[in-house]
Amino acid sequence: MNKTSFLFIIFFTLNFFAVVAEGASETSKPQSETEVVASLRDKALNSHLAFDILESLTTEVGARMAGTPQDALAVKWGVEKLKSLGFDKVWTEPVTFDTWIRKEEYAAIVSPYQHEIKITALGFSVPTPEQGIEAEVVHFKSIEDLSQSPKDSAKGKIVFISRKMERFRDGKGYGPAVKARSNGAVEAAKKGAVAVVIRSIGTDSHRLPHTGMMRYKEGVNKVPAAAMSNPDADLLTRIFARKKTVKMKLQINSHAGPKYTSQNVIGEMTGSEFTNEKVVIGGHLDSWDLGTGAVDDGAGVAITMAAAKIIGDSKQRPKRTIRVVLWANEEQGLVGAKAYAKRHKDDLENHITGAESDFGAGKIYAFASRVAEDNLAVVKKMAKLMKPLGIEYVDNEAGPGPDLIPMYELGMSVFSLRQDGTDYFDLHHTADDTLDKVKPENLAQNVAAYVVFAYLAANSEQKISR
Amino acid sequence: MNKTSFLFIIFFTLNFFAVVAEGASETSKPQSETEVVASLRDKALNSHLAFDILESLTTEVGARMAGTPQDALAVKWGVEKLKSLGFDKVWTEPVTFDTWIRKEEYAAIVSPYQHEIKITALGFSVPTPEQGIEAEVVHFKSIEDLSQSPKDSAKGKIVFISRKMERFRDGKGYGPAVKARSNGAVEAAKKGAVAVVIRSIGTDSHRLPHTGMMRYKEGVNKVPAAAMSNPDADLLTRIFARKKTVKMKLQINSHAGPKYTSQNVIGEMTGSEFTNEKVVIGGHLDSWDLGTGAVDDGAGVAITMAAAKIIGDSKQRPKRTIRVVLWANEEQGLVGAKAYAKRHKDDLENHITGAESDFGAGKIYAFASRVAEDNLAVVKKMAKLMKPLGIEYVDNEAGPGPDLIPMYELGMSVFSLRQDGTDYFDLHHTADDTLDKVKPENLAQNVAAYVVFAYLAANSEQKISR
Numbered sequence: 068m069n070k071t072s073f074l075f076i077i078f079f080t081l082n083f084f085a086v087v088a089e090g091a092s093e094t095s096k097p098q099s100e101t102e103v104v105a106s107l108r109d110k111a112l113n114s115h116l117a118f119d120i121l122e123s124l125t126t127e128v129g130a131r132m133a134g135t136p137q138d139a140l141a142v143k144w145g146v147e148k149l150k151s152l153g154f155d156k157v158w159t160e161p162v163t164f165d166t167w168i169r170k171e172e173y174a175a176i177v178s179p180y181q182h183e184i185k186i187t188a189l190g191f192s193v194p195t196p197e198q199g200i201e202a203e204v205v206h207f208k209s210i211e212d213l214s215q216s217p218k219d220s221a222k223g224k225i226v227f228i229s230r231k232m233e234r235f236r237d238g239k240g241y242g243p244a245v246k247a248r249s250n251g252a253v254e255a256a257k258k259g260a261v262a263v264v265i266r267s268i269g270t271d272s273h274r275l276p277h278t279g280m281m282r283y284k285e286g287v288n289k290v291p292a293a294a295m296s297n298p299d300a301d302l303l304t305r306i307f308a309r310k311k312t313v314k315m316k317l318q319i320n321s322h323a324g325p326k327y328t329s330q331n332v333i334g335e336m337t338g339s340e341f342t343n344e345k346v347v348i349g350g351h352l353d354s355w356d357l358g359t360g361a362v363d364d365g366a367g368v369a370i371t372m373a374a375a376k377i378i379g380d381s382k383q384r385p386k387r388t389i390r391v392v393l394w395a396n397e398e399q400g401l402v403g404a405k406a407y408a409k410r411h412k413d414d415l416e417n418h419i420t421g422a423e424s425d426f427g428a429g430k431i432y433a434f435a436s437r438v439a440e441d442n443l444a445v446v447k448k449m450a451k452l453m454k455p456l457g458i459e460y461v462d463n464e465a466g467p468g469p470d471l472i473p474m475y476e477l478g479m480s481v482f483s484l485r486q487d488g489t490d491y492f493d494l495h496h497t498a499d500d501t502l503d504k505v506k507p508e509n510l511a512q513n514v515a516a517y518v519v520f521a522y523l524a525a526n527s528e529q530k531i532s533r
Numbered sequence: 534m535n536k537t538s539f540l541f542i543i544f545f546t547l548n549f550f551a552v553v554a555e556g557a558s559e560t561s562k563p564q565s566e567t568e569v570v571a572s573l574r575d576k577a578l579n580s581h582l583a584f585d586i587l588e589s590l591t592t593e594v595g596a597r598m599a600g601t602p603q604d605a606l607a608v609k610w611g612v613e614k615l616k617s618l619g620f621d622k623v624w625t626e627p628v629t630f631d632t633w634i635r636k637e638e639y640a641a642i643v644s645p646y647q648h649e650i651k652i653t654a655l656g657f658s659v660p661t662p663e664q665g666i667e668a669e670v671v672h673f674k675s676i677e678d679l680s681q682s683p684k685d686s687a688k689g690k691i692v693f694i695s696r697k698m699e700r701f702r703d704g705k706g707y708g709p710a711v712k713a714r715s716n717g718a719v720e721a722a723k724k725g726a727v728a729v730v731i732r733s734i735g736t737d738s739h740r741l742p743h744t745g746m747m748r749y750k751e752g753v754n755k756v757p758a759a760a761m762s763n764p765d766a767d768l769l770t771r772i773f774a775r776k777k778t779v780k781m782k783l784q785i786n787s788h789a790g791p792k793y794t795s796q797n798v799i800g801e802m803t804g805s806e807f808t809n810e811k812v813v814i815g816g817h818l819d820s821w822d823l824g825t826g827a828v829d830d831g832a833g834v835a836i837t838m839a840a841a842k843i844i845g846d847s848k849q850r851p852k853r854t855i856r857v858v859l860w861a862n863e864e865q866g867l868v869g870a871k872a873y874a875k876r877h878k879d880d881l882e883n884h885i886t887g888a889e890s891d892f893g894a895g896k897i898y899a900f901a902s903r904v905a906e907d908n909l910a911v912v913k914k915m916a917k918l919m920k921p922l923g924i925e926y927v928d929n930e931a932g933p934g935p936d937l938i939p940m941y942e943l944g945m946s947v948f949s950l951r952q953d954g955t956d957y958f959d960l961h962h963t964a965d966d967t968l969d970k971v972k973p974e975n976l977a978q979n980v981a982a983y984v985v986f987a988y989l990a991a992n993s994e995q996k997i998s999r
Contacts, residue, residue, distance in 0.1 A: 122771065125768075126646065126768060126771045126772060126775075127646050128646070129646065129647070129648045129768075130648070130649075136647075137647070180592065180593050180594070180595065181595070181602075181603070182595045182596070182825070183596075185964065272967075272969045272970070273739055273741065273965055274741060274824070274963075274964040274965050274967065275739065275740060275741070297969070298965070298967040298968075298969050301967070301968065301969050302591075302592060302595075302825070302967070302968075305588065305592045305968075306592060309592075358740070359648070359768070497740075498651065498740040499739055499740050499764070501738075501740065501764040501767070501768070502764075502767065502768075502771075503738045503763070503764050503767050504738070
């Protein structure tokens with residue numbers, strides 16, 4: 068018998084016993100809550116569903132930047148997928164926002180050496196003049212250095228900020244680094260700059276720049292803003308080390324577009340008892356335009372849809388409803404999340420808790436809660452059932468995933484299921500955010516954790532609150 | 534005392550003893566050949582020279598495709614660098630060839646789903662019509678499948694070849710895979726295709742396509758040829774798995790250019806006795822245009838220049854001359870190598886042996902020779918002195934590096950110093966071929982191995998031949 072046949076038989080034998088066991092227990096006597104959840108968790112672990120959903124989204128829709136034709140396609144995909152998975156209710160809620168359209172973008176170092184460099188405009192950057200900008204480049208090692216420099220330190224020049232983002236499992240290198248992206252244009256303009264180019268906010272070494280949002284400020288000149296790939300930033304830094312005058316050409320044709328109305332896509336698996344009360348899980352449906360949004364945030368969409376589907380298929384549904392929200396336009400400012408909070412603020416008491424999956428496709432290694440003290444019994448149950456997944460409980464100090472911030476600010480309780488993000492910022496907001504980066508087994512582990520969390524939260528004796 | 538200070542002192546102490554040891558031995562009595570070579574090898578191991586040369590080439594010149602203005606810049610750089618390193622003789626020899634100019638290139642899947650995909654034209658591809666080609670795509674799993682398909686199997690269509698290149702330390706996955714790139718256009722045209730797009734000949738998973746040469750054939754229609762990045766090939770393969778009709782848009786404006794004359798750049802460290810006899814080492818100076826040619830083949834240029842410099846600086850020069858050749862236009866058909874062989878064919882007997890470094894910047898793990906049986910004593914010496922570098926002797930069946938093929942075919946003996954190429958085809962011919970991919974310590978190990986090889990070959994009692 069060859070190895071494949073052997074594994075084949077093992078696989079079917081195991082599945083056979085699993086089916087027999089489930090059938091037997093479900094027909095003979097009702098399982099305990101722990102038995103039900105453990106069984107659903109293990110079903111999730113062995114399920115390919117999340118990967119299949121993600122494969123579908125990245126193949127049939129792909130890049131889906133808010134306000135583009137692919138945004139509408141993603142909404143259609145979301146509705147159809149939730150329906151085809153058998154969600155009890157599926158609907159959409161409108162979300163309106165300003166748009167931004169990416170066009171050609173080009174940059175080159177023109178002096179003292181000639182190099183074409185890989186850049187991408189930052190979200191909502193104004194364009195350069197049509198013929199581009201050619202100017203001397205002035206180098207700052209951080210946005211703090213730029214802010215503290217003299218008033219005219221960048222007058223007529225292109226500001227280059229070279230700060231490197233550091234790699235950590237929990238992504239804590241992002242916060243300090245991303246200020247250069249968010250505020251670089253404002254700080255550069257304050258010093259008289261004509262444009263800003265930053266080292267990408269990312270931890271990789273590939274010629275693929277990272278896009279992302281930037282802001283302008285009322286009363287400060289709006290200058291074009293772009294990020295260059297990290298190897299290009301290394302190159303530029305090496306040129307500056309030669310103490311020569313550096314000139315760059317920068318051409319960005321991206322510009323603001325018209326208002327657009329997208330949709331939050333919502334699906335529910337109705338609870339068995341308190342149908343109005345819900346646990347909210349989800350991910351954001353939009354992505355940046357460069358990649359296919361596999362890890363940001365197709366993974367979150369797939370993980371939470373699959374978790375709700377597996378719970379919904381159970382013969383012992385939890386007491387409360389599982390609501391999956393596929394948030395519109397997270398990337399350009401939590402727009403769908405804010406619209407949702409505005410629309411549902413009077414229903415806050417029925418949003419008993421929630422968690423968003425928006426940190427890629429790495430395994431979950433820890434979880435934290437933010438609930439009232441007297442809800443901690445259910446958290447303990449979660450910890451027990453998540454432990455076999457390699458997940459440790461941290462504390463009751465959880466913050467919300469990005470799209471739950473508005474509801475959290477209104478007072479909703481939240482959970483945080485923490486993924487290993489070691490590689491997340493290699494891919495984040497780049498062309499490289501594609502399906503090949505996702506391991507099906509990691510996705511399945513995430514689904515299993517969301518099953519445990521959502522089922523137990525929805526089935527809690529005591530209604531969870533904060 | 535902090536760790537840095539401690540290491541600092543250790544470092545200087547070691548260097549002090551090294552200097553004293555060298556000084557003492559060089560002034561008191563002549564070292565044995567083995568002592569000299571071991572000492573030069575260890576000097577090479579601790580030298581940053583090769584990395585500094587590579588840093589200079591990738592920073593001050595960068596991409597240097599044959600026939601571009603950067604080609605001329607690279608020649609200038611090569612001459613100046615050899616002179617500044619103190620080579621005894623530095624000169625150039627003309628190499629004339631047809632050129633090819635890369636312009637805009639764009640591709641998108643337009644049906645059944647819309648995806649922009651990352652492609653790059655293959656070297657010497659003809660352009661598409663200005664407005665591009667939009668056509669149905671027909672999928673072949675290999676060029677063999679395409680060749681064996683019926684006569685009109687691709688009539689009016691774009692051929693897609695999806696074969697994956699396999700990863701091996703010695704790069705043996707390249708040969709079987711690269712046929713799709715070299716011959717894909719001819720085989721596709723024979724079946725009536727209007728263009729060919731292949732999965733990149735590379736082992737990475739990044740949105741960076743691999744370029745490289747392709748060929749047309751007299752009497753077969755010339756169709757445009759491009760490679761797509763591997764994640765894009767995965768995507769297209771997933772779409773084909775849905776058994777839908779796939780359409781693609783392809784736009785390539787690249788085209789043939791005028792004749793150009795570049796130069797082989799040559800530098801010599803003169804031998805102490807038989808100055809006309811030489812050991813030839815080198816790498817090719819040209820690169821593809823997408824990256825900065827750090828691993829292909831800036832590394833080879835840097836390794837061999839540094840090795841010759843370290844030998845040249847020795848107070849006990851070897852009997853014969855070390856000739857470094859920085860070959861022109863390897864990428865588009867060993868053009869510099871052929872010109873060299875034509876020019877020097879009557880001096881074949883003085884080309885005692887040689888080795889080219891053209892497989893990236895990984896450590897050398899093995900070496901092989903191709904010499905007359907009665908030269909094996911010197912090979913044994915090399916093996917002994919390379920062993921501490923982690924290098925094993927293989928056999929006397931070595932083949933030549935690409936640029937030594939023409940001289941080898943005339944009868945020259947050759948050596949092959951085999952680098953670990955596990956990651957080489959992640960970078961090969963892509964935009965990602967940049968300095969950050971090179972580890973200085975690996976480069977130094979290569980230099981040490983070339984020092985051992987070149988010194989011992991040049992100092993051999995018996996003149997090496999094949």
